Amino acid sequence: MADLPETDTYPAGVYQFETTTPAVGGAPNRATMAGAMNVPLLELANRTRWLKTRVDQLLAAVVAASTTVAGIVRLSTSTSSTATDMAATPSAVKAANDNANTRALQTTTITAAGLATGGGSLGADRTITVPAATQAEAEAGTVDTKAMTPLKVAQAIAAAIAGGTLQAGSAILSAISALATAGIIVRTAAGTVETRAVTGGTGVTVTNGNGVAGNPTITLTIATQAEAEAGTIDTKGMTPLKVAQAIAAAIAGGTLQAGSAILSAISALATAGIIVRTAAGTVAARTIAAGTGMTVTNGDGVAGNPTVALTIATQAEAEAGTIDTKGMTPLKVAQAIAAAIAGGTLQAGSAILSAISALATAGIIVRTAAGTVAARTITAGTGVTVANGNGVAGNPTIALTIATQAEAEAGTIDTKGMTPLKVAQAIAAMTPGYGQTWQAVARTAGTSYQNTTTRPITVMAYSEAQGSTMQVSTNGTTWVTLASLTTTDTNGFVEILIPVGHYYRYTGTWSQFAELR
Incomplete structure (x- = not known):
């Protein structure tokens, strides 16, 4: 019995027996269908031989895998093995990770800082407390x-x-926060504000009027010496220096009197009471006396302000408005107003009165537009102080910063005001001879001498030389002869008042000189 002749081929198909296929054995041949019963068997045997050859080739090429050679790898679930030719399974990897995580948490510590307390090793649950x-x-x-x-x-x-240490929110603060314009913030009504800028009026200049670049500065425009001496400018201010210059010019021009009889009379008055001028150069003390329907307290003003009280009108007299010899009280005025309103002769109210009534800010009431008002405060400028500028605590008082006697007499301060007393003291200080002494001086003929002091000086000289002259000048160039000894004079005295800055000189021979300075 012979075997089928197998070959290492892989036929594309396997023959299928048909009902007409002859059932004969022998060597198979698909082309001639000889040995027809063995044809499909041979085709299957060839396929098997081909597959075996390929498997043998693969088995011959496959080796065990290592860290340097690719091959078949054996799986292992060990978590402690050190082998390099096996691969770990997912369960082994998980066990190793769990072990590593547990050991990492046991060696890691969380520490609280700042306001927090607690902490410790992460091998257990920890609580951080603030x-x-x-x-x-x-x-x-x-x-x-x-x-x-x-x-x-x-x-x-x-x-x-x-x-009271923190301001609660309000409509006015919201309005300020929303304000987009630069300037001085002014409350214009309940919950509303505006920005304002101080502007200069006649004779006044203002810098930083809106306060953005610095404090607003209100400055009085100061008159020049010429304007002060002329006395015709009504739009500028005066300082002690300018007042002193104006007084000096008035004295030099003969338009100002250094003193008067009336002032002397007031100074000499010995009786208490209200001072009254009774005639030229005379005064008397008077007392306010009560007339019909009146009472007077402190009529002479010595113990306090004189108080004059009127006899108060009745309600009927107040409402009738025909009595002209009695006074009115708030009650009587209110009764008269109520009667006038009821009678149609008086207006009960208006928008401007309502605005005044609704005003919540303290200060001097100013009408800003039809039916609207605002509260204002008088503020001080250069050389001025203001007390109770808004009138709340008392009457607004605007006071000039008064120069001292020394400042008034010096006439060099330009930022303070003058009172009648300081003006009088300045005038007295500028009166020739006041505070001055006679001094013998040596003078040379033909030499110009200037009054470099701050006050007029008096020059007195004696000569026995005929033809000698005494001259004065305002500028040291143009000279005027005031005294001259003629050919018939045997001697002579001369007394000259030299204003501040003026010059004097002499010709000839003057044997004696003295200056009151």
Whole structure:
């Protein structure tokens, strides 16, 4: 019995027996269908031979895998093996990771800092605690070791507002916050503000009027010496220096009297009372006396302000408005107003009165437009002080900063005001001879001598030389002869008043010179 002749081939198909296929054995041949019954068997045997050859080739080429050679790898679930020719299974990898994580947490520590406390190794659950402030601690604001919650912050803010250390929100603050214009913030009505700028009026200049670049500065425009001496400018201010210059010019021009009989009479008055001029150069003390329907307290003003009281009108007299010999009280005025309103002769109210009534800001009431008002405050400028500028605590008082006697007499301060006393003291100081002494001086003929002091000086000279002259000049160039000894004179005295800055000189021979300076 022979075997089928197998070959290492892989036929594309295996023959299928048909009903007409002859059932004969023998050597198979698909082309001739000889040995027809063995044809499919041979085709299957060839395929098997081909597959075996390929498997043998693969088995011959396969080796065990290592770290340097690719091959078949054996799986292992060990988590402690050190082998390099096996691969770990997912379960082994998970076991190793769990072990590593556990050991990492046991060696890692969390530490609290700042306000936090707690912590420790992460091998177990740990709690970090931040102490929260109580409401009392939050409101006191003195504890620096506890944390604030939103509730405690809100409670602290509410306590600060109630205690007056924090301003609660308001319409006026919102209006200020929303303000977009630069300038001085002014409340114009309830919950509304505007920006303003101080501007200069007649004789006044203003810098930084809106306060943006610096403090607003209000400066009085100061008159020049020529303007002060002319006395015709009504749009500029005067300082002690300018007053002194004007007084000096008036004295030199003969238009100002250094003193008067009336002032002397007032100074010599010995009786208490109200001073009254009774005639030229005379005064008397008077007392206000009560007339019909009146009472007078402190009529002479010595113990206090004179008080004159009127006899008060009755309601009927107040409403009738025909009595001209009695006074009115607030009640009587109110009764008269009510009667006038009821009778249609008086207007009960108006928009401007309503605006005044609604005004919430303290200050001097100023009408800003039809039906609107605003509160204002008088502020001080150069050389001026203001007390009660808004009139709340008392009458607004605008006072000039008064120069001292020394400043008035010196006439060099340009930032203070003068009172009648200071003017009188300045005038007295400028009166020839006041505070001056006679001094013997040596003078040379033909030499110009200038009065370089701050006051006029008096020059007195004696000569026995005929033809000698005494000359004066305002500028040291143009000279005027005031005294001259003629050929018939045997001697002579001369006394000359030299204003400040003027010059004098002499010709001939003057044997004696003295200056009152």
